[in-house]
Amino acid sequence: MEQSIEIMVQRITDILKENEPSIVLFGSVVLDDFKLGWSDIDFICLTKKAINNEQANELVNMRQTLLAEYQGNQYFRLFEGIMMTLEAFINNADDTVVYWGTSGQRLENNGRLCRFGEIELLESGKLLFGNDFRHLISYPTRAEVLEAIKQTYEDIRTYCTEYPCMDWLLDIARCLYTLKTNKVIAKTKAGEWAIDENKCPDVSVMKKIIEIRKNPLKFRDKKEPGTWNNEIQEWQKTFVPYIQRFADVLEAELRTGCDFYLL
Numbered sequence: 001m002e003q004s005i006e007i008m009v010q011r012i013t014d015i016l017k018e019n020e021p022s023i024v025l026f027g028s029v030v031l032d033d034f035k036l037g038w039s040d041i042d043f044i045c046l047t048k049k050a051i052n053n054e055q056a057n058e059l060v061n062m063r064q065t066l067l068a069e070y071q072g073n074q075y076f077r078l079f080e081g082i083m084m085t086l087e088a089f090i091n092n093a094d095d096t097v098v099y100w101g102t103s104g105q106r107l108e109n110n111g112r113l114c115r116f117g118e119i120e121l122l123e124s125g126k127l128l129f130g131n132d133f134r135h136l137i138s139y140p141t142r143a144e145v146l147e148a149i150k151q152t153y154e155d156i157r158t159y160c161t162e163y164p165c166m167d168w169l170l171d172i173a174r175c176l177y178t179l180k181t182n183k184v185i186a187k188t189k190a191g192e193w194a195i196d197e198n199k200c201p202d203v204s205v206m207k208k209i210i211e212i213r214k215n216p217l218k219f220r221d222k223k224e225p226g227t228w229n230n231e232i233q234e235w236q237k238t239f240v241p242y243i244q245r246f247a248d249v250l251e252a253e254l255r256t257g258c259d260f261y262l263l
Helices: 002-015 053-060 062-069 086-091 115-124 142-159 166-181 187-196 203-214 230-236 240-257
Strands: 021-026 041-047 079-085 097-101 104-108 126-129
Touching: 002 021, 002 041, 002 053, 002 062, 002 126, 021 115, 041 086, 041 115, 053 062, 053 097, 053 104, 079 086, 115 142, 115 166, 142 166, 142 240, 166 187, 166 203, 166 240, 187 203
Parallel strands: 041 079
Antiparallel strands: 021 041, 021 126, 079 097, 097 104
């Protein structure tokens, strides 16, 4: 993984060497919660000078380029992040933005991190290249953090019936932790914290999720490594009541912990 990160940073900075780039790693890798078979490698690259069309077109497919060069590498496809100018990021302005995500890669006109990502970036991000820009970025306000928690809650209520999965339960645990502390914790630790704090209505389910998260490759399909094995897939189909009960806990915490907050 470390070698893959070094190669990726070198390729990005080679393309953007005239743009004065800075690259910061954040998320599960720096929170010591990266698990191959589950986690992503999150980063942000901000430049002083605008990214031109030629650079953007070269960068947008960089993951596929490296996968073709380093066949069998398990890490390049896991990189997720945005590349844009520092000025546009700070001011939430339109810009040429190279976006890499789980759903693919594309060019966009605007780029932001979610509030959880911003907190991770500011609190625990690791500078990989260039000058550290984080002192120029405002820490999310309490109202912004609450809005992010509310949005996550609403997404879970909306989509969990159609897409029941383990991540929703860990997301709820992290939301509960952030609601209480205004800080972000790694997802594995969030699940453990929820159990310790008696927040989890279905403890055995959360314990099983944590077991899987700590060793995800053990539970992946051997023929299709990107999918869970049949046992886990069938188990996740039963998750809707577990997710809804845990979402009830988050809703109650939002109502009692935020006197101005209305769902």
